[in-house]
């Protein structure tokens with residue numbers, strides 16, 4: 001077991017751009033396996049069709065992910081950027097994008113750094129090194145392994161909090177066939193603080209360390225490939241991609257320093273607080289051009305515009321009414337975008353919104369759009 005080699009590997013991680021590095025052994029993560037399987041049973045991972053008990057098993061058994069695994073190098077990179085929201089301007093409502101998606105796609109940025117690290121490992125170890133890189137896309141329970149390596153502790157909002165840096169950090173891991181001295185888990189906890197549990201607008205944190213995924217705004221705006229449940233829409237505020245509500249209230253996060261990786265920073269104010277109405281004008285090509293290389297392409301154009309409609313419903317700006325009316329009437333649009341435009345018209349209220357909704361009643365409409373129009377008209381009456 002080499003402590004000196006562990007320190008040299010961690011120093012290399014910083015040289016290639018990671019902020020922090022810590023080492024875990026490659027033993028199974030039994031506690032995480034139990035908790036993740038309990039989450040699946042409770043329905044907290046519903047909607048993520050790939051998140052099966054088989055995946056939970058694999059994600060918590062590092063030697064199954066790389067035979068011969070001896071240690072796991074766990075890495076972090078801060079994505080905390082600061083951007084002051086522009087003053088509200090009537091007629092130009094804006095939405096919000098979660099901080100982690102303000103800049104380039106972190107999968108690419110962190111994977112490139114991890115590859116650079118792996119390439120230099122043989123020179124540091126004095127022999128060839130077998131390794132496997134994990135940046136979210138492949139199954140490894142990254143948060144539990146980061147906790148075991150002492151990189152941070154589990155916050156009650158389920159995110160890993162790093163001492164002095166909070167949770168505004170991505171995680172990555174490299175399984176290695178090197179014998180490296182493991183670090184010890186931290187003794188820190190969130191104490192009696194429950195601010196994050198109270199702050200979640202959709203009550204997606206039913207208890208400390210438990211996330212009810214199907215209620216999480218991050219899930220609803222990024223992963224859900226269907227209609228957003230109507231009861232949750234009014235609580236989503238103006239988030240159009242991801243959500244930071246449970247992180248923004250965290251006292252540990254208030255003291256965090258900003259990220260050193262320039263690629264993860266926003267270039268313009270619209271990368272963080274996009275003007276909403278122009279987003280409904282994007283076609284597939286315009287969407288790709290604008291968001292290529294960022295995480296925002298994940299929900300596809302229709303999923304993103306579905307979210308934009310909900311945000312417009314919540315933004316209370318009457319300038320949205322004619323635009324939403326045109327979206328609702330447009331046969332070439334995805335039915336879910338049209339349906340959510342109807343909901344937004346119902347939520348905004350007023351004569352013009354009602355006229356836009358009633359104008360569609362006589363038309364032949366997809367069943368799901370018709371149900372949304374009926375529900376939206378009922379909101380006007382209520």
Ligand code: B12
Nearest residue numbers: 032035098136142158159160170171209213218219242243
């Ligand atoms: C699926 C997923 C999601 C789903 C979550 C579904 C769910 N119900 O968990 C959705 C889409 C909602 C999501 C949202 C977000 N995600 Co996400 N997500 C993942 C992913 C791919 C898997 C997470 C997972 O396995 N979830 C299943 C749950 C049950 O397991 P878990 O979270 O790992 O850990 C739980 C248990 O294992 C248990 N546990 C295990 N051992 C121990 C030990 C102790 C002592 C305790 C107390 C608890 C405990 O507690 C945890 C909470 O239940 C990871 C990447 C990865 N491969 O790990 C990123 C990841 C967790 N996400 C990340 C981020 C940044 C986010 C968002 C902040 C993005 C945003 N701003 O919108 C939000 C945060 C929402 C939140 N409060 O958690 C980061 C988190 C970084 C960090 N510092 O913690 C990760 C690690 C990606 C990365 N590589 O950086 N995400």
